[in-house]
Amino acid sequence: MLMEYITYNMKILVISNMYPSDEYKMYGTFVKKTTQAMEQNNELKKIVMTKKKNKIAKLLSYFIFYLKIINFYLLKDYDLVYIHYPSHVSFIFNKLLKLKSQRLIINVHGTDIVAEKGIELAMRKYTERIMKKAEKVVVPSMFFKDYIVKNYNLGESKIYIYPSGGVNSLIFKQPAEIKGKQEIYSYISRIDNGKGWDTYVKAISYIKMSYPKDFKRLTFKIIGSGSKSNVMMKLLEELSLLDDVIIIDSQPQEYLAKIIHESKFVVFPSELKESLGLVGLESLACGTPLISTGSGGISSYLVDEYNGFRFTVGDEIHLANKIISASKLTKENYSKMVESSILTSKDYLDINVDEYLIKTIMEC
Template sequence: MKIHLISNMYPSKDSPSYGTFVEKMYNQISQVEGITLSKTVLYKEKNKIKRTFKYAIFYIKIITKLLLNQYDVVYAHYVSHFSIPILIIMKLKKINLVINVHGSDITSTSPKDQKLKKNMGKLLSRSQKIIVPSDYMKKIVVEEHNIIDEKIYIYPSGGVDERIFYPKNKNTIKSDFLSKYKISQEKKIISYVSRLDKGKGWDTTIKAMSMLKKHDFFEDDWQVLFVGSGSQEQVLNAEIIESKLKNVIRIPSLSRDELSYVYNISDWVVFPSELPESLGLVGLESLACGTPVIGTDNAGIASYLIHGYNGLLFNKGNAEELVKVLTKAISMKNEEYISIKRNAIQSSDKYLSKNIENDLFNILLK
């Protein structure tokens, strides 16, 4: 069986975290016997002129490969960004197109992405199958593009890598990692792990932390880690200084191994995204490490985070409500906290890569 994967997002040496979920799925398929797997992918390019040139080459490669080769499955990720060459090919020959929708390719409201939606709709209707990461995204595809349920399959973007994200003894976390960022294990830890961009909820989190500052025990007994980089990184740094938050530690984007350290040393992870997250792997990775999540009752996050069971929920963008939830988390009795930690691990089990690794291939084979 010949499968050809196409994506405009794929990790590289310079951008190792760019499109890692696509690479993860590629690797999962490659492990299946009897598969001849190939790919046409685009790596991240910041320079606008170079990016335009690389997209042109990318388009030419797609048309050439699909025209000259016969694949049993053409498996496309973020197809909205290369819909034109696919539509051209579909006029010339029949292809078995499977589209993997990830979220922003459907839900983005930016003017640029809105222009791509028309062609995206055409491809969704002409594809043989559509793969989405959650039931939330399935509902959006059905309602916005009038696609029948039977054509859509749920697969959680490669799942959570249990070889990296699992409960670790805090004493085994590398001391050089802790000393590098001046993290004290004598204090309890709340961590924000996400990009520092508009809609990710970092600003709501900072407001909540500023409100909690009036309680002396919060600054004395707790540390807050802000892990991530992004377009609003400097704004965050200014907010920390202005709010005089002494217990906040800034950490740039980390490797997946180091992220597992953060999840494991944290008592709670805040996932305050206000965006229509298709799934939200940050939350699932944290749960897999046994760390409860404080998240927004929103989109894909709400599909696995259950208030009082494996974490706590609050309304997106509501700093006052986040303060209440954080206060509940901080003052939680040990017995209840241990129960929530146990539930966190159990609820992440069905999202572990080892438990879903055959699902993707079965979907492609059907």
């Protein structure tokens, strides 16, 4: 990897209100990936927040977070400040820049720029100001580059695409021994609003009623947990599917890779404007095609009938029919889709995208 031979020792201040902890290891992992890529060649100071259990702890954490930002920004000197999720610090940073000029790179991740409610929407005008002051704006996908150009009046030349640290190529890769895959269709995502788990469950119910013979030869899995887990279980019970769907709690990446390898398709029915949809890319890297909405950043890499199938957001019947079509692919056509999946993922592997991030920083 070329990045290993780059020596450019910059002092960089990294700021983020999301970062993993021992208790919440998956919270803000993409921020950690980006930070690790920069640490190989630069001297970093991190001002970050980890997830808190209650509102009081969260408020206290934000108070300390802002005090640290003011202190280190004004009293220390850095070659560059790299900010993740600018909406939560844009107000204060617009003030600080009046006191002390500084080269900035802003890294947006999706919800901070497309939100229709909450603090992200309230802070939008400040976020737009700080993005215009930044030397570069980093986005996770082409979808968000186009969105920012259209909605934030930024020129394309200052926007760079860096897919959230990329796919872990040591874990998510084509298996050494390729075996014939069973008819397993796996939903891998959080069980939260907008993730499409309900559309997937209803699609399974539709298949059971409308394609009973096909239903018997298919296996359905749900891997994940979240705020709507209990609601999901009730829906499965109402639709008499408790004995027909394998439920697995959230798992570490190594186990997820195993599940993806065993699956014929990964179902990713998100209704949200996903920043990238990393689980989709992880699936493709393993040689497992997708059945997905292509919402948000997913549209950057999912091509219908090339590396998977696309269906209409929230349409369980359309999803059910796509699953049936996928199950009836010839061996030759499925093999082509597997090859296309692996080929698509190469541009998103960590060993390739990290080099691009370093070059982006060096040019700043």
